[in-house]
Every structure is written in structure tokens, then in C-alpha cells.
Amino acid sequence: MKTTWKIIKDITGKTQSPVTNMKIKSDAGTLTNINDIAKAINIYFANIAEDLNDNSSDMDKAWQSLKRSYPESSSEMKLIPVTEIEVFDRIKSLKHNNSSGYDGISNNILKHCVNEISKTMTFIFSYSLMTGILPDRLAYATILPIHKKGDKLIMSNYRPISLLLSCSKILETIMFNRLYQHVHTNGILAPEQFGFRKESDIEKAVFFLTDSVLSSLNLRQQIGEIFCDLSKAFDCVNHEILLAKLCHNGIRGVSLNWFKTYITNRKQKVKITTQNLKHESFCRWETIKNGAPQGWILGLLLSVIYVNDLPCSINKIASPVIYVDNASVLVSANKLKI
Numbered sequence: 001m002k003t004t005w006k007i008i009k010d011i012t013g014k015t016q017s018p019v020t021n022m023k024i025k026s027d028a029g030t031l032t033n034i035n036d037i038a039k040a041i042n043i044y045f046a047n048i049a050e051d052l053n054d055n056s057s058d059m060d061k062a063w064q065s066l067k068r069s070y071p072e073s074s075s076e077m078k079l080i081p082v083t084e085i086e087v088f089d090r091i092k093s094l095k096h097n098n099s100s101g102y103d104g105i106s107n108n109i110l111k112h113c114v115n116e117i118s119k120t121m122t123f124i125f126s127y128s129l130m131t132g133i134l135p136d137r138l139a140y141a142t143i144l145p146i147h148k149k150g151d152k153l154i155m156s157n158y159r160p161i162s163l164l165l166s167c168s169k170i171l172e173t174i175m176f177n178r179l180y181q182h183v184h185t186n187g188i189l190a191p192e193q194f195g196f197r198k199e200s201d202i203e204k205a206v207f208f209l210t211d212s213v214l215s216s217l218n219l220r221q222q223i224g225e226i227f228c229d230l231s232k233a234f235d236c237v238n239h240e241i242l243l244a245k246l247c248h249n250g251i252r253g254v255s256l257n258w259f260k261t262y263i264t265n266r267k268q269k270v271k272i273t274t275q276n277l278k279h280e281s282f283c284r285w286e287t288i289k290n291g292a293p294q295g296w297i298l299g300l301l302l303s304v305i306y307v308n309d310l311p312c313s314i315n316k317i318a319s320p321v322i323y324v325d326n327a328s329v330l331v332s333a334n335k336l337k338i
Helices: 002-012 034-046 059-069 084-092 107-112 114-131 166-185 202-218 239-248 253-263 297-306 310-314
Strands: 024-026 029-031 140-147 158-163 222-229 266-270 286-288 319-323 326-333
Touching (some): 029 034, 034 286, 059 239, 059 310, 084 107, 166 297, 202 222, 202 326, 239 253, 253 297, 310 319
Parallel strands (some): 140 266
Antiparallel strands (some): 024 029
């Protein structure tokens, strides 16, 4: 599937690239200074939810919808202790690359000194899980604005790509494995969700959707379909609602507190490099007020849990097919009423 999309993007010329132009439009006018551009984009990314009026999120309505869909709470997640072997394997499994977060420590550096650091990192990660606190400095991310579509002068046509710390990736993978196991052991994910479910992938989602359409056509039914791609889905995750849903799904106590420190008070700054690679932007850290952390797999799983009760709200009148944050809603009937 990745190869297919790469070929399509190469043929159509719709490849995504970082900001390298020296102009961007803002409320203050057209910016040309690279530092001003980085600052404006950073503030925009950090406040996307507010710009989209996401403050209207209703905690009571979200909780009522969750209780209707899943009246019973899941059993509490038990955290498995971190072992040195696990940390050693996680470091060795990192991709070979020299890119890094703000600390300048790349995957390759960790892989080269894995024998010397695995024991110390095991102690740090174990202490983090036991106390329910993510170290503050692991919650910092450098953002690369990648052009997605449309006019390159407009900030909303860019999406943020996070450069996370390599150490943070290891700890997130450790917690992801525990959350993933809990989710599947307790059957938490809706069957209409094809992402992050065992023996399920995007190809099966496409097959299920195609089969549903053809089955309805064979029955000579009228059929309609809505394709939904949520705008800024990860950026607009409400932290209060997400934590409530995690608690209902069995993430409580120390585990819940860990996720609270993971998603709140995160910091980010935007990095822009000019085309000749001679200059890089500098801007101050901004606090992210909403959203699930992007750039790593744990943030994706949290986003899936956030929308997990959606199918139960609509499957009585339609057949939803969801893959992470993308949803298709299929409606069929013998007669079409207008």
C-alpha cells in the first residue's frame, strides 16, 4: 500500500515537502523573515483546536454517548514491569537514521552505545511507569511544517511532522505495547475499526466496504455513501474527554496519571531550513493545549480510542467502516425517500 501511494504521488507530482519558501501569509500580513515565519507557524499549530472552535466540546454529551455505547467499564490495566532485555530490544529495533530531536541524540547514537545505556534507561523507564509521570524533557518536539496541498503561502495548507526524542520513542513503544495488549485482551476496539486490530488492515477495510456495496447492488437496493476525513483530527482531541474515555476503558490510577502527563503540557517549536541549507529558524517553545501527540504510534492509538464509540452511535441506521481517523458511512434501502 505504501509503495502504491508513493507511485501515485510521484506520477501526479503531489509529493509533500518541508517549508523552504521565504514567504507566508499571516494576520499581520505577508512574512518574509525566516524566524517570523517559524514563530507564526508554531503559534498556528499549537492553537489549531481553538481556531476551529473546538472549545465547544461537551464533556457531558461525550460521556453520555460513551455510556450508551459501552455501559460496562473495562477491567483495570495492569502495568508489566520494564526489563533490561525489553529496553535493549527496543533500542536495537530503532530505524537506522541520524535525524534527532532538540537534544541532538539520534537513533544511531543509541544503537551504537546500547550495551552501556540499557540498564540506566531501564531504571528511568521503570520509575516513570511506577510513578505515573513522564519526564518533562521527553515531552518536547521539534516540528517540521510539511506542505500538503494548495497555496504554499497559506499556513493551513501545511501539516506538522514531529521530530521526537529517540529516548521518548523507546518509552512510548514500551507503553504502547502494554496499552495495545490491554485493548485487545478486553476487546475494547469496535469491530468497525480496522486500524490497530489484530488480523486487520487497510486492505480488509477496502474489501469490506467494496463487498457491502456490491451486496446491496446485487439485492437491487438504493445505496448511498459518505466518506469522512476529519479535519485536523489529531490536533482537536480534547484532553479531558480522552482521559475520561481512557478511565472507562480500564486505564486508571498510576497508568491514567502517566497518560495525563503524556498528553498535557507538551511543548513544541517549529524548525525551518532555507533552500540553500545555510539558515535555520529559531522560535520559542509553545505549549500544546489540545490534541494527541503526533509523530509516533502511541498518539495514533489514543486517537483511535477517542473515536471508538462512534460506530455504536450510527450503526443502527448505517454501516460504518473506520480506519484510524478516516470513516465511511454506508446506507442502503429498498426505496429511496426524498
